[in-house]
Amino acid sequence: xxxxxxxxxxxxxxxxxxxxxxxxxxxxxxxxxxxxxxxxxxxxxxxxxxxxxxxxxxxxxxxxxxxxxxxxxxxxxxxxxxxxxxxxxxxxxxxxxxxxxxxxxxxxxxxxxxxxxxxxxxxxxxxxxxxxxxxxxxxxxxxxxxxxxxxxxxxxxxxxxxxxxxxxxxxxxxxxxxxxxxxxxxxxxxxxxxxxxxxxxxxxxxxxxxxxxxxxxxxxxxxxxxxxxxxxxxxxxxxxxxxxxx
Numbered sequence: 001x002x003x004x005x006x007x008x009x010x011x012x013x014x015x016x017x018x019x020x021x022x023x024x025x026x027x028x029x030x031x032x033x034x035x036x037x038x039x040x041x042x043x044x045x046x047x048x049x050x051x052x053x054x055x056x057x058x059x060x061x062x063x064x065x066x067x068x069x070x071x072x073x074x075x076x077x078x079x080x081x082x083x084x085x086x087x088x089x090x091x092x093x094x095x096x097x098x099x100x101x102x103x104x105x106x107x108x109x110x111x112x113x114x115x116x117x118x119x120x121x122x123x124x125x126x127x128x129x130x131x132x133x134x135x136x137x138x139x140x141x142x143x144x145x146x147x148x149x150x151x152x153x154x155x156x157x158x159x160x161x162x163x164x165x166x167x168x169x170x171x172x173x174x175x176x177x178x179x180x181x182x183x184x185x186x187x188x189x190x191x192x193x194x195x196x197x198x199x200x201x202x203x204x205x206x207x208x209x210x211x212x213x214x215x216x217x218x219x220x221x222x223x224x225x226x227x228x229x230x231x232x233x234x235x236x237x238x239x240x241x242x243x244x245x246x
Contacts, residue, residue, distance in 0.1 A: 001243070002044075003041065003044045003045050003048055003241060003242065004044070004047075004048035006240060006241050006242075006243075007030075007045070007048050007049065007050065007241055009240070010030065010224075010237055010240050010241060011030075013224070013225055014028055014030070014224070014225075014228060014235070016225075017224075017225040017226075017228035017229055018228055020229060021228065021229045021230075021231075023228070027233055028228055028232065028233055028234070028235065029052055029233065029234045029235075030050065030052065030235060030237055030241075031052050031053070031054040031093055031095065031217070031234050031235065031236045031237070032045055032050045032052065032053050032054065032237060032238065032241055032242075033053075033054045033055075033056075033095065033220075033236050033237060033238030033239075033241075033242075034053050034054065034055055034064065034238070034242070035055065035056045035057070035060070035096075035238060035245065036060075036245050037238070037242050039063075039064060039067050039070060041242055042064060042070060043070055043071075045241065045242070046070065046071075046072060046090065050241075051072075051089065051090055051091060052090075052091045052092075052093060053090065053091070053092055053093070054092075054093045054094070054095040054114075054236055054238075055092065055093070055094060055095065055096065055110075056094075056095060056096030056097075057096055058094065058098070058102040058105050058106050058109065059102075061092060061094070061109055061110070062105065062109060064092075065092050065109045065110075066109075070090065072089050072090065091111040091112065092109060092110050092111055093110060093111060093112045093113070093114055094106055094109075094110045094112070094113045094114060094115060095114045095115065095177075095217075095236055096115065097115055097117075097151045098113060098115050098116070098121055098125075100120060100121060100124045103121065103124040103125050103127075103128045104128045104131075106125065106128075107125060107128040107129045107132065107134060107136055108132065111137060112137040112138070112139065112174070113125065113136065113137070113138045113139070114138075114139045114141060114177040114217050115139070115141045115151065115152075115177065116138045116139065116140050116141065116161075116165070116171075117140065117141045117143075117151055117152050117153045117161075118153065118161070119160075119161060119164055122138075122161070122164065122165050122168060122171065123168070125138065125171065126168040126169070126170045126171050127170075129170035129171065130169070130170045134170065135170055135171070135172050136170060136171055136172065137172045137174055138165070138171050138172065138173055138174065139173075139174055139175050139176060139177040139215060139217055140153060140158070140161060140162060140165070140173070140175075140176055140177065141153065141176075141177045141178065141179075142154075142155065142158055142176055142177070142178050142196060142199065143178070144178050144180065144192045144195055144196065145180055145181050145192065147181055150179055150181075151179075152177075152178065152179070155199070158199065158203075159203070159208055162203065162208050162209045163208060163209065165209070166208075166209035166210045166211060172211070173209055173211045173213065174211070174213065174214060174215050175200065175213045175214055175215030175216055175217065175233070176196055176199060176200050176213060176215070176216055176217070177216075177217035177218065178192060178193075178196045178217075178218050179218075179220075180192035180193070180218075180223075182222070183222075183223070186222055186223035186225065186226045187226060189223045189226055189227070190226050190229075190230060192218075193216075193218050193219065193223075193226060193227045193230035193231070193232065194230045194231075196216055196218055196230075196231075197216060197230055197231040200213050200216055200231075214233065215233045215234055216231050216232050216233050216234070217232070217233070217234040217235075217236065218230075218232045218234075218235070219232045219235040219236065220235070220236050220237065220238070221237050221238060221239040221240035221241075222239075224236075224237055224240075
């Protein structure tokens with residue numbers, strides 16, 4: 001299936017899921033997951049209308065984010081630009097685990113980091129952002145399952161981490177992220193998505209931080225419809241757009 005056609009199917013499912021939940025589909029952003037995806041296929045996705053891309057690894061992202069090949073075609077036919085391309089208007093998000101020794105590069109590359117999960121990582125990202133005069137947008141990853149392979153801060157440690165982050169001048173806290181276990185039946189992930197929304201709403205109600213947490217990054221190719229019904233504002237979709245990874 002062509003990327004443009006696959007994207008239309010995903011967008012249709014997003015609209016239907018949002019309407020079922022009484023939500024505005026425009027509230028939901030697609031983060032196109034580009035792990036192992038070639039620059040050529042990312043360009044196809046850009047041409048199809050995608051503007052936000054998510055990478056799992058800093059090193060792999062470096063080649064893509066800095067590629068001069070990835071550009072957004074200008075819609076102005078009468079443009080006096082030398083080329084038919086305008087400057088890229090693309091966002092890159094880090095959706096994979098971040099190690100402290102990669103924080104410097106993550107701050108340089110990514111518009112939004114979804115995976116802050118400890119005080120140490122938060123402080124290092126803040127330090128690196130301060131060095132380059134940047135306010136780094138971040139989400140806090142919450143671990144809601146008992147899977148050892150999953151990263152994230154526990155519910156018990158979430159509030160202290162959020163309070164600390166709100167005092168770091170070069171971080172802007174925008175919401176929460178989670179990765180539930182993989183289920184063949186996406187309905188089984190619903191409780192995890194619902195819990196993240198409840199946590200977000202409770203944090204906002206108690207005014208734990210100086211920020212209002214708006215975003216919930218949750219849901220992937222197999223379960224994003226359920227995630228949207230439970231309040232996701234960002235869905236991380238790779239396979240449903242680009243096909244099975246090779």
